[in-house]
């Protein structure tokens with residue numbers, strides 16, 4: 305039977321939405337997906353119980369309340385999505401099911417485990433990199449170089465250095481103590497993290513699957529969900 309992956313919905317302009325590319329990446333890797341909107345935790349657990357893995361996709365800014373900071377450039381925030389993400393991450397981690405985080409997914413995973421974020425990279429760091437390059441230049445396949453730790457699992461999938469797209473203005477400040485950074489941008493920003501059962505990336509591999517080797521991230525995640 306194909307593995308069943310829970311994909312978390314987003315809210316944009318009064319619609320529950322999810323970019324099709326996430327679904328396509330998982331589907332190409334051999335999985336079936338169910339898209340979950342916000343709901344009661346009791347029913348969320350019942351749906352997640354049926355699933356073999358969780359993909360936490362990109363989306364809006366993370367509420368800084370989660371890491372005990374005042375709002376200083378985080379917008380927009382959707383409380384229902386915040387609760388959906390946090391409870392799904394908590395449940396799947398506790399039940400030892402694989403989690404794949406993308407963009408906001410990486411940020412909320414870090415916050416869920418006690419880490420903090422830069423709420424706005426251009427105004428709160430002295431970085432010279434444009435981490436919103438892909439959006440500003442409508443360049444889904446271009447962004448900046450990342451360097452990958454050769455001891456990480458990510459290295460076995462992508463090698464030691466490559467260009468990724470970049471669609472974010474928030475980013476990891478303090479990494480949660482149980483997570484390991486597995487890739488960095490040239491300005492030192494964490495661009496990927498991993499720990500047992502979790503892999504998350506700051507860029508958008510689902511928009512780059514036409515380029516080798518980005519589909520490998522989806523294939524690897526789905527193969528872990530098969531076990």
Ligand SMILES: [Mn+2]
Nearest residue numbers: 435470489506
């Ligand atoms: Mn970036």
